[in-house]
Amino acid sequence: DAKTTQPNSMESNEEEPVHLPCNHSTISGTDYIHWYRQLPSQGPEYVIHGLTSNVNNRMASLAIAEDRKSSTLILHRATLRDAAVYYCILRSSGGSNYKLTFGKGTLLTVNP
Amino acid sequence: DTGVSQDPRHKITKRGQNVTFRCDPISEHNRLYWYRQTLGQGPEFLTYFQNEAQLEKSRLLSDRFSAERPKGSFSTLEIQRTEQGDSAMYLCASSLDPTGHPLAKNIQYFGAGTRLSVL
Numbered sequence: 001d002a003k004t005t006q007p008n009s010m011e012s013n014e015e016e017p018v019h020l021p022c023n024h025s026t027i028s029g030t031d032y033i034h035w036y037r038q039l040p041s042q043g044p045e046y047v048i049h050g051l052t053s054n055v056n057n058r059m060a061s062l063a064i065a066e067d068r069k070s071s072t073l074i075l076h077r078a079t080l081r082d083a084a085v086y087y088c089i090l091r092s093s094g095g096s097n098y099k100l101t102f103g104k105g106t107l108l109t110v111n112p
Numbered sequence: 113d114t115g116v117s118q119d120p121r122h123k124i125t126k127r128g129q130n131v132t133f134r135c136d137p138i139s140e141h142n143r144l145y146w147y148r149q150t151l152g153q154g155p156e157f158l159t160y161f162q163n164e165a166q167l168e169k170s171r172l173l174s175d176r177f178s179a180e181r182p183k184g185s186f187s188t189l190e191i192q193r194t195e196q197g198d199s200a201m202y203l204c205a206s207s208l209d210p211t212g213h214p215l216a217k218n219i220q221y222f223g224a225g226t227r228l229s230v231l
Contacts, residue, residue, distance in 0.1 A: 032217055043116070043203050043222030044155065087154055093214060098168070099145065100205075100220060102154025 004088045009107040012078045020073040020106055022088030027068050030093035035062065035073050036100070037084040044087065044102075047073065083110045114138060116223035118204050124229045125194055132190045133226045137206030144187050145220060146179055147203040148172065155203055161187060194230045201225040 005023040012018040024033070034049040048055055048062045050071075055062040061074040075082055087105040091097050117136040125131050137144050143162055147155035158177070160168045163184035173179075176194075181187040191198055205220040 041224070043205070043225050044220075045222065046219045049217065049219075085154075091217070098143065098160055098218070099157040100147075100155070101157070104152070104154055 004090060004103055006086075006088055006103065006106045008104065009109065011109045011111065012075075013111050014080060015077050018075040018078045018082070018108065018110075020075070020086050020088075020108065021070065022072070023070045024088070024090055025069045027090060028092065029068075032091040032093070033062065033064060033068075033071050034089045034091055034100070035060070036087045036089065036102075037082075038087070038105070039081075039084045044100075047086070049091075078108075078110045080110050080112060083108055116204055116206055116221050118202075118223035118226050120226055121224065122227045122229075124231065126231050127194060127196060129194055130190065130192045131194055131228065132188055133202055133204075133228075135187045135189070135204030135206075135223060137186070137204070138208070138221055141206035141208045141221075142184070143207045143209055143218075144181055145205040145207075146187070146189055147205065149201040149203060149225070150199075155201075158189075158202075191228075194228075196230045199228055199230045201227050 032051050035047040036044040038044045048060050050062045063072045085105040085107050087102050119134045145160050146158040149155040158170050158173050159179050161181040164181050176192045179189045203225045205222045207218045207220045209218050
C-alpha cells in the first residue's frame, strides 16, 4: 500500500471545526482513502472513506484534493469524545488489500 | 451488544507460559483479522481468515503463534512460550464482504483488544 504522512499531533477547542490533513503523494488511481480513529483503551473505529469525490457521513467529512495527493478529514464541531488517534490509510484495489496498514496517526487533543 | 468481543481484556503471564485469546466476531461476518499494537504505534496486521480458512500470515507471526477459526465463527490466537517482547495489545476485527464486493472498500470492525503483559 502507498505511504501516508500525517502530523504527529493536533489540538483543537471544543465545538470548533477540526481539519486533519493527510498526504499521500504516491497514491494510485484505484486506491481508496480510509480514515479510522482509536479512542483511548479502545480498538480502532471506522470513520469514513472515499475515492475521488468529497464524502460526508454522520461522523465527519472527507475532502479529497483534485490531484488526490492529499486529503483532509473534517470534524465539524469537535467534542471531548473526539479526542483520539486518527489514522489515514490507503486501500489498494489489488494485492493484499484485505489488511489495514496503519501508520502512527495524528493524536487529536480537544480542549474544553 | 453485537460488536466484536474479545476475551480476556487483560492477561498477565510469566515468560515461558502459553496464553490463548478468544475473539467473537460480529455474527455472519465472513472475514476475521488479528492485529497487534505496541505502545505508541499503530496496529500491525498478523493474520486473516476468510470463513474457516487462514489465508494470510504476517512474518510477525512467528512459529510460537497459532490462530484458528473453527467452523468460521469465533477465533483463537495462541502464543506459546511467551517472551517479554510479546507484550502488546492484540486486536481482532471482522468484516462482511459479499462476493464481488471490492476489498478496498471494506470496513473492519474492531474489538476492544486483549492487553498482554509478559513478566
